Amino acid sequence: xxxxxxxxxxxxxxxxxxxxxxxxxxxxxxxxxxxxxxxxxxxxxxxxxxxxxxxxxxxxxxxxxxxxxxxxxxxxxxxxxxxxxxxxxxxxxxxxxxxxxxxxxxxxxxxxxxxxxxxxxxxxxxxxxxxxxxxxxxxxxxxxxxxxxxxxxxxxxxxxxxxxxxxxxxxxxxxxxxxxxxxxxxxxxxxxxxxxxxxxxxxxxxxxxxxxxxxxxxxxxxxxxxxxxxxxxxxxxxxxxxxxxxxxxxxxxxxxxxxxxxxxxxxxxxxxxxxxxxxxxxxxxxxxxxxxxxxxxxxxxxxxxxxxxxxxxxxxxxxxxxxxxxxxxxxxxxxxxxxxxxxxxxxxxxxxxxxxxxxxxxxxxxxxxxxxxxxxxxxxxxxxxxxxxxxx
Amino acid sequence: xxxxxxxxxxxxxxxxxxxxxxxxxxxxxxxxxxxxxxxxxxxxxxxxxxxxxxxxxxxxxxxxxxxxxxxxxxxxxxxxxxxxxxxxxxxxxxxxxxxxxxxxxxxxxxxxxxxxxxxxxxxxxxxxxxxxxxxxxxxxxxxxxxxxxxxxxxxxxxxxxxxxxxxxxxxxxxxxxxxxxxxxxxxxxxxxxxxxxxxxxxxxxxxxxxxxxxxxxxxxxxxxxxxxxxxxxxxxxxxxxxxxxxxxxxxxxxxxxxxxxxxxxxxxxxxxxxxxxxxxxxxxxxxxxxxxxxxxxxxxxxxxxxxxxxxxxxxxxxxxxxxxxxxxxxxxxxxxxxxxxxxxxxxxxxxxxxxxxxxxxxxxxxxxxxxxxxxxxxxxxxxxxxxxxxxx
Numbered sequence: 171x172x173x174x175x176x177x178x179x180x181x182x183x184x185x186x187x188x189x190x191x192x193x194x195x196x197x198x199x200x201x202x203x204x205x206x207x208x209x210x211x212x213x214x215x216x217x218x219x220x221x222x223x224x225x226x227x228x229x230x231x232x233x234x235x236x237x238x239x240x241x242x243x244x245x246x247x248x249x250x251x252x253x254x255x256x257x258x259x260x261x262x263x264x265x266x267x268x269x270x271x272x273x274x275x276x277x278x279x280x281x282x283x284x285x286x287x288x289x290x291x292x293x294x295x296x297x298x299x300x301x302x303x304x305x306x307x308x309x310x311x312x313x314x315x316x317x318x319x320x321x322x323x324x325x326x327x328x329x330x331x332x333x334x335x336x337x338x339x340x341x342x343x344x345x346x347x348x349x350x351x352x353x354x355x356x357x358x359x360x361x362x363x364x365x366x367x368x369x370x371x372x373x374x375x376x377x378x379x380x381x382x383x384x385x386x387x388x389x390x391x392x393x394x395x396x397x398x399x400x401x402x403x404x405x406x407x408x409x410x411x412x413x414x415x416x417x418x419x420x421x422x423x424x425x426x427x428x429x430x431x432x433x434x435x436x437x438x439x440x441x442x443x444x445x446x447x448x449x450x451x452x453x454x455x456x457x458x459x460x461x462x463x464x465x466x467x468x469x470x471x472x473x474x475x476x477x478x479x480x481x482x483x484x485x486x487x488x489x490x491x492x493x494x495x496x497x498x499x500x501x502x503x504x505x506x507x508x509x510x511x512x513x514x515x516x517x518x519x520x521x522x523x524x525x526x527x528x529x530x531x532x533x534x535x536x537x538x539x540x541x542x543x544x545x546x547x548x549x550x551x552x553x554x555x556x557x558x559x560x561x562x
Numbered sequence: 563x564x565x566x567x568x569x570x571x572x573x574x575x576x577x578x579x580x581x582x583x584x585x586x587x588x589x590x591x592x593x594x595x596x597x598x599x600x601x602x603x604x605x606x607x608x609x610x611x612x613x614x615x616x617x618x619x620x621x622x623x624x625x626x627x628x629x630x631x632x633x634x635x636x637x638x639x640x641x642x643x644x645x646x647x648x649x650x651x652x653x654x655x656x657x658x659x660x661x662x663x664x665x666x667x668x669x670x671x672x673x674x675x676x677x678x679x680x681x682x683x684x685x686x687x688x689x690x691x692x693x694x695x696x697x698x699x700x701x702x703x704x705x706x707x708x709x710x711x712x713x714x715x716x717x718x719x720x721x722x723x724x725x726x727x728x729x730x731x732x733x734x735x736x737x738x739x740x741x742x743x744x745x746x747x748x749x750x751x752x753x754x755x756x757x758x759x760x761x762x763x764x765x766x767x768x769x770x771x772x773x774x775x776x777x778x779x780x781x782x783x784x785x786x787x788x789x790x791x792x793x794x795x796x797x798x799x800x801x802x803x804x805x806x807x808x809x810x811x812x813x814x815x816x817x818x819x820x821x822x823x824x825x826x827x828x829x830x831x832x833x834x835x836x837x838x839x840x841x842x843x844x845x846x847x848x849x850x851x852x853x854x855x856x857x858x859x860x861x862x863x864x865x866x867x868x869x870x871x872x873x874x875x876x877x878x879x880x881x882x883x884x885x886x887x888x889x890x891x892x893x894x895x896x897x898x899x900x901x902x903x904x905x906x907x908x909x910x911x912x913x914x915x916x917x918x919x920x921x922x923x924x925x926x927x928x929x930x931x932x933x934x935x936x937x938x939x940x941x942x943x944x945x946x947x948x949x950x951x952x953x954x
Contacts, residue, residue: 223659225615247660267615268639271663277676278788284669304791307715311703314724323699332706335823396670399696431727 206275207290214252215292217262219273222247224266231262231287239264257294258543259363261287280360283352284395296547298370300363305373306332310365312355314393315427319420325386325393326424327355329365330432331372331379341433343440343557344381345466346424347549348449354394355386358549361542367549378557380442383428387449389416418455425463439501442556444468446545447513451475461495466502466556470548471511471540474520489527496529502555503531506548510539598667599682606644607684609654611665614639616658623654623679631656649686650935651755653679672752675744676787688939690762692755697765698724702757704747706785707819711812717778717785718816719747721757722824723764723771733825735832735949736773737858738816739941740841746786747778750941753934759941770949772834775820779841781808810847817855831893834948836860838937839905843867853887858894860944862937863903866912881919888921894947895923898940902931 206218217229219239227249228236242248261280264271272279278289291301308331314323334342347364349357358364364382371377392398429436443464445453450472457467507517524531534551538544598610609621611631619641620628634640653672656663664671670681683692700723706715725732739756741749750756756774763769784790821828835856837845842864849859899909916923926943930936 219661221659221661223617224661266658266661266663267613269611269613269616269658269663270666271658271661272678274662274677277673277678279671279678281669285666286664286669286671302789302791304714307706307717307789309703309705311701313701313727314699322696325699335705397694397699399694 206273209292210252214254215290216250216252217264217273218242218248218250218275219264219266220245220247221249221266224249226267228265229262230265230270232260232290236265255290255292257292257297259297259300259546260290260292261361261542262290263287281356282361296550299367299550300546302366303370303373305369306336307369308332308334308365308372310359313431315424317420317423319416319423320389320392322392325355325397327359327384328428328432329359329368329382329384331368331381333372333379334381334433341435342379342381343442344383344425344428344432344434345442345444345553345556346421346453346464347382347384348387348443348445348452349384350445350447350449350471353449354388354391355384356394358384362546362549364549367546368553371550371553376554380553380557381428381432381434383424385424387417387445387452415455418452418459421452421456422460422463438462439465440557442466442468442502444470444504444549444552445472446470446548447540448473457500458491458495461497465500466504467500468502468504468506468548468552469517470506470545470552471508471513472505472517473513474516485523488523492523492527492529496527499530503529504534504552504555505531506534506536506544506551508536508538508540508544510537511544512540598665601684602644606646607682608642608644609656609665610634610640610642610667611656611658612637612639613641613658616641618659620657621654622657622662624652624682628657647682647684649684649689651689651692651938652682652684653753653934654682655679673748674753688942691759691942692938694758695762695765697761698728699761700724700726700757700764702751705823707816709812709815711808711815712781712784714784717747717789719751719776720820720824721751721760721774721776723760723773725764725771726773726825733827734771734773735834736775736817736820736824736826737834737836737945737948738813738845738856739774739776740779740835740837740844741776742837742839742841742863745841746780746783747776748786750776754938754941756941759938760945763942763945768946772945772949773820773824773826775816777816779809779837779844807847810844810851813844813848814852814855830854831857832949834858834860834894836862836896836941836944837864838862838940839932840865849892850883850887853889857892858896858948859892860894860896860898860940861909862898862940862944863900863905863932864897864909865905866908877915880915884915884919884921888919891922895921896926896944896947897923898926898928898936898943900928900930900932900936902929903936904932 208216210216219227221227227239229239229251230236232255237251237253239249239251242250264273272286273288276288279286280289291297293301308329311328313326313328315326317324331342333340347358368377368382372379386393428434441464443453443457444467450469451474453467454469454472454474457464505517505521507514521533534548536544536547600608602608611619613619619631621631621643622628624647629643629645631641631643634642656665664678665680668680671678672681683689685693700721703720705718705720707718709716723734726734739750760769760774764771778785820826833856835845835849836859842861843866845859846861846864846866849856897909897913899906913925926940928936928939
């Protein structure tokens with residue numbers, strides 16, 4: 171991980187070419203040039219921070235408990251820690267004398283709800299798919315559609331594969347990819363690294379070129395914070411708790427918009443839906459409610475609770491809905507859950523229902539819990555199975 | 563500015579609906595619930611931070627010198643300052659005992675080169691255009707085009723107005739909008755608030771619906787850091803110093819790509835180019851080099867130095883190039899500069915050249931220097947003049 175050049179350095183270089191007084195676009199003094207984190211030759215990682223007056227510096231996020239940094243004996247004011255991390259994408263912060271801070275040497279960040287975290291990718295295994303490569307890149311668009319159900323405009327993230335531009339007459343299948351509670355239309359692309367994963371999988375021929383649509387699944391939210399007339403706020407916690415079934419009921423209007431605006435193949439056999447956690451619950455219910463719309467269903471750590479507004483909580487209704495959906499079984503019905511996920515038991519009970527009804531599915535059980543680490547893995551597995559000859 | 567709900571709160575609410583053990587998508591302890599900054603009833607602004615062990619906390623970025631925060635006598639560990647700020651968009655940081663940190667209560671940030679800053683918008687005057695409103699929103703896309711000149715794929719930001727979707731048969735004029743040194747294809751939209759400004763101006767009927775294309779103007783860079791095969795790095799300072807003329811020479815291939823992929827009106831009368839600082843220099847040279855391409859030219863604090871690779875530094879060549887461009891004068895040739903800008907004298911000398919050659923232009927002199935505050939203002943003024951009946 172090469173690191174940081176500040177405005178200061180740029181200004182120095184600028185002045186060589188254009189001998190005027192140095193300048194910065196914003197007049198803020200920047201901290202001294204540091205590298206953090208550094209992946210060392212022996213694959214250990216060193217995190218460091220200059221904090222001369224601190225009495226305690228912690229690293230948060232890379233392990234289950236905070237890691238105390240040590241004072242350097244070589245560099246005045248430096249705190250550091252060196253550790254071994256398995257290949258993955260990590261989100262982390264420092265805490266300096268109780269104040270949470272981003273690593274000032276690392277400008278790569280992701281937002282989770284209203285908190286910001288630095289990103290570190292430790293290469294190897296699946297994490298190699300999380301870093302951008304020199305391959306053809308798809309386009310990522312932030313698009314607004316008008317919802318007649320919600321009576322407002324709502325924001326979507328749309329990925330179009332490189333082939334979308336390269337082959338202007340071709341039509342493409344569509345995956346609808348739904349975020350979890352607390353997330354929004356940016357989540358899959360920021361924390362999930364979705365478009366980078368797609369670029370890499372498509373370039374290797376492992377994933378069919380497809381359009382991927384990532385809506386905002388919060389019924390009480392139109393768009394990520396700061397992008398609506400409510401101003402630059404983080405709304406109260408309720409925004410995320412959708413009135414049950416509202417988002418699900420309104421889902422076909424998203425499909426209608428996408429089929430109108432993009433070169434899609436508007437057919438069940440070329441349409442998939444998947445989601446994580448709350449979004450997994452959405453995908454589960456939407457695919458049941460509209461059995462003619464989706465031929466591929468992915469449930470990632472899904473809240474498979476039957477509580478839509480337009481049905482009873484009666485199990486017979488669930489049975490009937492599933493049986494209706496499986497009259498023509500989906501080409502893929504994929505269920506992934508981590509052994510330590512707090513939704514593990516819930517998912518097992520759903521598997522029992524599937525077994526009792528003798529409905530076909532693919533089950534993927536992983537280590538770990540309710541985490542982006544698992545969801546990125548599931549995305550890698552699931553997307554490579556889409557829109558290919560029936561596998562069941 | 564309403565503020566922050568953490569994962570903790572979400573989890574609490576989640577548990578009311580779904581009585582399971584609480585969870586967060588990432589297992590990092592979050593700081594206590596704080597509001598900062600707060601716009602008070604008397605229009606003053608209070609910035610605050612909990613830092614119980616700190617001996618000095620500063621606020622950087624809202625004024626020319628750091629502002630010392632005071633220890634609160636009411637809230638244990640709190641530091642604060644209350645001040646009056648003119649309407650504008652501010653980028654700021656805290657510095658706690660010498661460690662630069664983002665405001666943990668404010669998740670709105672922008673990146674400038676490789677540094678991150680919190681954003682605060684103080685409403686009023688032009689700043690009212692910097693906040694998203696409940697109006698129709700255009701789409702913002704991150705798109706890659708293949709450059710035969712650079713022999714690689716390069717990233718663009720493309721804004722399409724709401725009318726682009728609403729009127730599927732309509733074709734649109736195009737503004738090419740170029741960033742400054744140290745910036746990239748994200749700069750105009752992040753620090754410049756471009757798409758939000760466009761949405762607001764278009765909704766008021768003050769700006770013609772148009773496509774706006776924001777390329778990466780660094781010849782040694784393909785895309786913003788982290789999005790290429792070079793990995794998640796901030797490249798050395800040289801990335802920003804373009805070999806002279808390379809970007810300018812290659813510019814027509816961007817236009818070709820845009821005209822191919824979007825519903826443009828591919829005609830000089832419906833094409834504009836503008837840029838800030840280095841990008842102003844780019845716009846200046848490109849519009850001269852290709853006199854048949856642009857009918858509107860905007861030079862914002864531009865580096866109007868004649869140093870392209872395909873011409874001499876001879877003033878006669880500049881004169882001839884300008885005269886060639888003005889054989890049919892552009893509908894608008896707009897020059898904006900701040901009185902305190904380090905490029906002020908350079909721009910005055912260019913105005914002399916324009917006057918000596920008797921070439922028509924509009925000149926806008928503002929207060930202040932080489933700052934985003936001015937460039938956002940210039941954008942507001944310039945875009946409202948585009949693609950309307952000739953004003954000269």
